[in-house]
Structure formats: C-alpha cells, structure tokens
Amino acid sequence: MSFMNVTDADGRRIPRRQLALRYLLLLAVLALTVGPFVWQLSTSLKGPHEDIYSSPPTFLPSDPTFGNYTRVAHTIPVWDYALNSLKVAGTNVLTNCVGAALAGYALARMRYRGRRAATLAFVLAMLVPVEGIIIAQFTTMRELGLNNTLIAVLLPGCIGAMNVLLMRNAFLNLPHEVEEAAFVDGANAWQRFLRIALPSVKGTLAVVAIFSFMGAWDDFLWPLIVLSDPQNFTLTIGLNYLHGTFANDERLVAAGTIIAVLPLIILFACLQRFFFRGVGEGAVKG
Incomplete structure (x- = not known):
C-alpha cells in the first residue's frame, strides 16, 4: 500500500494532509518518549574527552566505549544490587x-x-495512595x-489490586458456554480454571507480569524506607549513590541508568507478542 492510498479501519481513503499530520504527531510522541533513552544510551557510550553538551547535540559517539559501565561496577556493587x-x-x-489469577477468577466466574x-x-484499595499507608506498612514489617529484608520489600506489592481487577475483567470476557x-x-472448579479459563487469558497474564516486574524493579521509596543494610539494597537504591556522589559525571550516571532499564x-521484548494479543484466545477459538 502506497503513501497516497492509505485507508482507515472503515476502508475510507485518508487525505494526504490529515495523514501527514498523523505522522508528525507520531514522530513528536516518539521523540518525547524514546529521545531521553537514546540520549542516555549515547552519553553512556561517550569517552571522557568527548563533549556531551555540544550544540546541536550528537547522538552518535565518535569513539564508543564501554568503560563507563566498567566504572559503575567498580564504584558500587551494581551486580549484587541487580540480583536483589x-x-x-x-x-x-x-x-x-x-x-491475581486466582482472585480474578473467583470474582468473575464463581x-x-x-x-x-x-x-x-479491590476498587477502593486502588484509590488509597501509597504515601497514606506506608507508615502502617513499615510498622507491620517491624x-x-x-525490616531490612527483601521479604519486607516484596510483601506489600505481592498481589496488586489493579492486577486482580485486570484478571477479573479478562475472565468476565470469556463465554460462559x-x-x-x-x-x-464433570470438570470441577480447579479443572475449569486451569484447563479452560487460564489458557484463554495469556495476554492479560503478560500484562500483569510486565506491570508487576516494572513496579517492583523501579520502586524506590519503599525499599529506601525499609532497607538499611547496603547488602540488601535494590538497584534503584544503589544507583542513588551515583547521583549523590558523582552528580557531575553524567557518563557514569547514564551507564547506571541503562543497566537499570x-x-x-x-x-517486554520476550512478552510483547502476548502483551498485544488480548484476552480473546484459547478456548474461544474455533
């Protein structure tokens, strides 16, 4: 299909001016979302003698090097933090x-x-800000x-209300027939859950997995409060040392950011095909 004959979902031809405007908006959104990551990646690969504040900015390093990543590992035990x-x-x-799958199935099908x-x-639990209950969480862990264990970091978010509601909605969309x-x-509840319902919501399970991983991996406030032993620090807490002690070395900070991202x-690359598949699959086919 050529650029001149692009059609919308209803088969109607899109005018060239409207199509050009859509592409411009997409490029603007792409620049705003991907641009900072590309800049950080470029900065992390630049050597100490290369200007990172040149105008106009240069995204391609003239002499790429992985030395900044080695310096991060020498500055902080970054791989231990990453393992935590x-x-x-x-x-x-x-x-x-x-x-979330068990709770969502119980809410939707039983x-x-x-x-x-x-x-x-579960809906009301989503409306409560984390800052409002973080003291109660800390007291409970104590x-x-x-306190000062990885279990304490894990427990408050081990089952999220949003994930339960996502799974509930996915199970609700399955045909009752x-x-x-x-x-x-003669299938009992467990057999219907494991053999019929669960294989049909792989897309939503992928969404839950990605959101859960991102939320736990990027969390900064709760681990900062509950952890005090550097041996138990997560990566987000450990990288804070780079921002505090080496704030002027942007190359070091950029390398640490790329390691975290x-x-x-x-x-996402491993689960993206499930992420975009949705919930209408499995037993619904045929």
Whole structure:
C-alpha cells in the first residue's frame, strides 16, 4: 500500500494532509518518549574527552566505549544490587500472576455471597495512595521482624489490586458456554480454571507480569524506607549513590541508568507478542 492510498479501519481513503499530520504527531510522541533513552544510551557510550553538551547535540559517539559501565561496577556493587532487584521483581511477578489469577477468577466466574463487596474492596484499595499507608506498612514489617529484608520489600506489592481487577475483567470476557460444557463433562472448579479459563487469558497474564516486574524493579521509596543494610539494597537504591556522589559525571550516571532499564526492555521484548494479543484466545477459538 502506497503513501497516497492509505485507508482507515472503515476502508475510507485518508487525505494526504490529515495523514501527514498523523505522522508528525507520531514522530513528536516518539521523540518525547524514546529521545531521553537514546540520549542516555549515547552519553553512556561517550569517552571522557568527548563533549556531551555540544550544540546541536550528537547522538552518535565518535569513539564508543564501554568503560563507563566498567566504572559503575567498580564504584558500587551494581551486580549484587541487580540480583536483589531481580529476586524481588521475579517473585513479585510470580505472586501477582498466581494470586491475581486466582482472585480474578473467583470474582468473575464463581457465585457466592459478598462477591460484589469483595470487588468493591479491590476498587477502593486502588484509590488509597501509597504515601497514606506506608507508615502502617513499615510498622507491620517491624512487628513481624522483617525490616531490612527483601521479604519486607516484596510483601506489600505481592498481589496488586489493579492486577486482580485486570484478571477479573479478562475472565468476565470469556463465554460462559465453554465453561458450562466443561461443567457438564464433570470438570470441577480447579479443572475449569486451569484447563479452560487460564489458557484463554495469556495476554492479560503478560500484562500483569510486565506491570508487576516494572513496579517492583523501579520502586524506590519503599525499599529506601525499609532497607538499611547496603547488602540488601535494590538497584534503584544503589544507583542513588551515583547521583549523590558523582552528580557531575553524567557518563557514569547514564551507564547506571541503562543497566537499570535493560532488564525491562528484555522482559517486554520476550512478552510483547502476548502483551498485544488480548484476552480473546484459547478456548474461544474455533
């Protein structure tokens, strides 16, 4: 299809002026979203003798080097911090996928007294700001003797209200006829959940996994409050040393930022085909 004959979803031809405006808006959004990351990546690859404040800015380093990444590892134990973050984020993904799927299925497909009240409780939980309950969370962790542990970092976000509601809506979109047929064939609730409902919501599970990983990996405030031993620091807390002590060395800060962002890019690259698939698949086919 040529640039002159682009049509919309209804098959109508889009005028050239309107099409050009759409592309300009897309390019502007792309520059605003991807531009800062490209700048950080370029800065992290520039050597100490290359000007990073040139005007107009240069995105391609004249002599690329990975020395800044080596300096980050020599300045702070960045790989230990990354391993701590990976433990928290990986466990957070597991608990959210399992817990949100079970809770969402119970809210969407099972009949019991108080189901609407339980759904309302999850909605209200989303409206409470984290800053309003963070003192109560800290007190709870202290009473449980979990302060300064990775478990304390994990527990408050192990099952998110938003993820439960996402899974509930995904299960609600599944046709009841398929599950009723399985019930007639003698399948119990666990079998209907594992064999019928869960395979049909892989797209939403991927969304939950990505959001859970991003939330745990990028979290800064809660680990800063509950952790005091540098051995247990997550990556976001450890990289704060670069901003505080080496604020004038932008190359070092940029390298640390890229190290923190890279796992998120890898995760999305692995799950993006499920992320965009949606919830209408699996048992709904055919």
